[in-house]
Amino acid sequence: MDQLLVKDIARQRIELLFEMADKIYRQYPDLAQRYIDLARKIGMRCRVKIPSWLKRRICKHCKSFLIPGVNCRVRLRTNRFPHLVITCLKCGRQMRYPYKIGGKSAKKV
Numbered sequence: 001m002d003q004l005l006v007k008d009i010a011r012q013r014i015e016l017l018f019e020m021a022d023k024i025y026r027q028y029p030d031l032a033q034r035y036i037d038l039a040r041k042i043g044m045r046c047r048v049k050i051p052s053w054l055k056r057r058i059c060k061h062c063k064s065f066l067i068p069g070v071n072c073r074v075r076l077r078t079n080r081f082p083h084l085v086i087t088c089l090k091c092g093r094q095m096r097y098p099y100k101i102g103g104k105s106a107k108k109v
């Protein structure tokens with residue numbers, strides 16, 4: 001099959017899995033985590049990068065699915081350079097994401 005097509009389908013499935021995980025997280029957090037693991041596996045197998053706004057929903061350290069206000073804390077910091085600090089409440093570690101003021105990159109976290 002066409003490589004480009006495979007990647008396109010993979011990308012769609014990854015986005016769909018995140019969307020589904022988001023919807024069911026409150027009722028079935030374990031299942032949501034399985035969707036995220038699956039999305040990561042699809043990404044690795046098809047060599048498709050997970051889009052940056054979805055990547056922020058996964059803890060870099062323990063790979064947990066992160067829901068702002070539920071299992072992670074999101075703070076804006078502007079010292080030195082503007083960045084987002086996301087604290088995973090599962091493993092307690094932090095991730096930093098720089099963003100541009102007025103840019104679109106800071107949305108959807």
Ligand SMILES: [Zn+2]
Binds near residue numbers: 092
């Ligand atoms: Zn974590």
